[in-house]
Amino acid sequence: xxxxxxxxxxxxxxxxxxxxxxxxxxxxxxxxxxxxxxxxxxxxxxxxxxxxxxxxxxxxxxxxxxxxxxxxxxxxxxxxxxxxxxxxxxxxxxxxxxxxxxxxxxxxxxxxxxxxxxxxxxxxxxxxxxxxxxxxxxxxxxxxxxxxxxxxxxxxxxxxxx
Amino acid sequence: xxxxxxxxxxxxxxxxxxxxxxxxxxxxxxxxxxxxxxxxxxxxxxxxxxxxxxxxxxxxxxxxxxxxxxxxxxxxxxxxxxxxxxxxxxxxxxxxxxxxxxxxxxxxxxxxxxxxxxxxxxxxxxxxxxxxxxxxxxxxxxxxxxxxxxxxxxxxxxxxxx
DNA sequence: TATTGTTATACTCTATAACTATA
DNA sequence: TATAGTTATAGAGTATAACAATA
Numbered sequence: 067x068x069x070x071x072x073x074x075x076x077x078x079x080x081x082x083x084x085x086x087x088x089x090x091x092x093x094x095x096x097x098x099x100x101x102x103x104x105x106x107x108x109x110x111x112x113x114x115x116x117x118x119x120x121x122x123x124x125x126x127x128x129x130x131x132x133x134x135x136x137x138x139x140x141x142x143x144x145x146x147x148x149x150x151x152x153x154x155x156x157x158x159x160x161x162x163x164x165x166x167x168x169x170x171x172x173x174x175x176x177x178x179x180x181x182x183x184x185x186x187x188x189x190x191x192x193x194x195x196x197x198x199x200x201x202x203x204x205x206x207x208x209x210x211x212x213x214x215x216x217x218x219x220x221x222x223x224x225x226x227x228x
Numbered sequence: 229x230x231x232x233x234x235x236x237x238x239x240x241x242x243x244x245x246x247x248x249x250x251x252x253x254x255x256x257x258x259x260x261x262x263x264x265x266x267x268x269x270x271x272x273x274x275x276x277x278x279x280x281x282x283x284x285x286x287x288x289x290x291x292x293x294x295x296x297x298x299x300x301x302x303x304x305x306x307x308x309x310x311x312x313x314x315x316x317x318x319x320x321x322x323x324x325x326x327x328x329x330x331x332x333x334x335x336x337x338x339x340x341x342x343x344x345x346x347x348x349x350x351x352x353x354x355x356x357x358x359x360x361x362x363x364x365x366x367x368x369x370x371x372x373x374x375x376x377x378x379x380x381x382x383x384x385x386x387x388x389x390x
Numbered sequence: 391t392a393t394t395g396t397t398a399t400a401c402t403c404t405a406t407a408a409c410t411a412t413a
Numbered sequence: 414t415a416t417a418g419t420t421a422t423a424g425a426g427t428a429t430a431a432c433a434a435t436a
Contacts, residue, residue: 315404411418
């Protein structure tokens with residue numbers, strides 16, 4: 067791929083044209099960033115069809131799982147772990163608390179901090195979501211062999227971990 | 229991976245723990261959706277460090293490229309191509325127009341529609357962003373061989389295209 | 391002084407619904 | 414009737430900055 071390859075006729079690898087509006091995406095289709103974005107959009111849409119009724123997004127699901135496996139974590143600790151600001155996370159926790167999925171308890175030693183826990187309702191919610199998550203995972207990777215699936219997850223992990 | 233493997237001690241593959249807050253992510257690290265999300269976050273951050281000063285995001289960049297390669301496209305056509313609502317895209321085009329990157333002209337035959345074009349400033353902007361995009365692409369995939377990079381892009385494309 | 395959490399503010403992305411102009 | 418675009422409204426994610434309480 068070269069930076070000069072910007073002719074309007076350069077649509078050879080434009081696999082997007084088959085289903086969407088049939089428009090050219092130029093050199094985008096050769097970018098990892100672009101295909102990553104497209105894949106994530108596809109996954110998000112599948113996730114929404116099965117878990118949208120529960121009013122949960124992939125990001126929120128990840129938060130609930132982290133609270134489950136790190137019971138008592140502080141908001142700042144959780145915010146750092148997922149890479150968002152404390153103020154952003156605070157509002158998300160507000161919404162979880164309104165839905166009775168997460169509980170803020172007083173931290174035992176640090177009186178400035180909260181300790182976050184799943185409520186029983188939160189635990190149940192996660193438990194009931196689990197089979198849907200695994201079905202979702204199966205469905206979005208059904209076009210790959212087991213080996214390909216492992217390859218993909220390994221490559222993604224290396225990119226994310228660098 | 230089994231749905232029952234939810235013990236708090238199940239952190240074997242939790243590569244996230246090394247750099248972030250060192251908290252457990254449970255079974256998340258075995259999900260394609262999770263690793264896809266992490267990889268995209270990493271790419272987004274790298275993109276922002278090189279193109280954030282230009283006040284452009286990956287999504288906006290994709291729109292500008294599509295307008296370049298589909299000069300005269302309508303807002304509805306572009307909205308369908310990227311999978312967002314007309315109202316959402318309209319506001320984005322508003323901002324592009326304020327920045328003089330995109331121009332709304334009257335459609336030649338359909339008087340309800342606009343025809344979208346990059347302005348000269350928009351063309352120049354895209355041209356100057358190009359080398360940064362390719363450097364970004366190189367940087368985020370430097371941990372992969374050429375073959376691995378091709379494998380990854382192919383696997384992502386298959387997931388997105390299904 | 392530094393940190394935890396909240397609040398105020400702002401911008402973007404996202405969608406739905408109602409509206410107008412036109413097809 | 415249907416479509417192109419706008420506007421109003423709403424919710425969520427994102428951030429920065431200032432603040433009170435506490436470490």
